[in-house]
Amino acid sequence: MINKVVSNAQEAVHDIQDNAVVMFGGFGLCGIPENCIQALLRSGVSGLTCISNNAGVDDFGIGLLLKTRQVKKIISSYVGENAEFERQLLSGELEVDLIPQGTLAERIRAGGAGIPAFFTPAGVGTEVAEGKEVREFHGKLYLLEQWLRADFALVKAWKGDSSGNLIYRGTARNFNPMMAAAGKITIAEVEELVPLGELDPNHIHTPGIYVQRIFQGQQYEKRIEQRTIRK
């Protein structure tokens, strides 16, 4: 098996250059590549185009990269909960492309699966449809949407092995598997890096072929956005 292990986040992201297109796994703050984000903060790379379902909060997730003005453009489905984001958007410093969540997920899936475009009903009759081909199939209208690919995909998994096989946990899976397949270079950070043979092949979510680099992350905070308790 091919060994893809790198020693840490800094080494993993060393060649992410200014103006790169980068996918970030996660939904809200759940399943985000915390260590890679920290490493990008330290590397100081700028002009990033971030493809991520959300934009983090002011002091966590992609919000950290917004604060340091390292992000030029963000492609997301929902970007609330972030005051710095709002400020940069209104001042024109930040470019934003909002995409229906299912379309975003499928565009990324299509990118990884070699499907350059597909038809979806989401957004027909709305401003999302502007400039897009609309075609009728079986009496219903659909929009032509194109794949999304990236220079780098940063994903977070629960467990992984040295050949890049990944297993996610709970709803932290979300956008990570499709992004893993859609990055030219996919960097996986995992909570637990295990020796080859330890993961049951029946339970692998992302096969290692999609992953170019893997490392065990440190000090996961796993911040909770809306801690909601039953009384």
Place this chain on the structure above:
Amino acid sequence: MLDKIGIAKRIAQEVKDGMYINLGIGIPTLVANYIPTKLNVVLQSENGLLGIGPFPTEVEVDPDLINAGKQTITMMPGSSLFSSSESFGMIRGGHVDLTILGAMEVSEQGDIANWKVPGKMVKGMGGAMDLVASAKHIIVAMQHCSKEGASKLLTQCTLPITGIKCVKKIVTDLAVLDVLPSGGFKLLERAPGVSVEEIRKATAGKLMIEGEIPEMVLD
């Protein structure tokens, strides 16, 4: 007139045994509290879970388990987990039986507007456009009028549209209405203490009233 809980209770009466259901944020989330326990239903969370359980106790809190509103949750026995593309595959593929969501406006054609207000910060549509474009059955939970008293049940939506010709049923603080395939709001029930005349005044779009309109029965 119904409060939010009243709207949620009335919508819960639409839930049938064996349904897979997606609940939006706000009043729709409250519906889960009033689904009769004798019914077997499965709640879908678009971030990748079938089988949403109750909110966790302090010790059960798990940062890897959240709903689409980013709240901590638990899983019911028999749950399944999947990716976002699989999640929207099951939504788009018509496998989810019922979608309940909020709205700022609904038109008499069944168009819905619920994602963007011009002049206000745009947060994004999230999964709303995918859900309304594909759901087999959509029930909208909303206030009949704005705080200023303007009707939100209109001939045409004035706000940017989320989806066209998709809403089938509306439960407001004043009434239960069907959106007819041929266009128009058909009045089915009145909220307790609300007259047909009040509903007529509060509805800007085409309202159809046939015979006696019963008052809602809530537990």
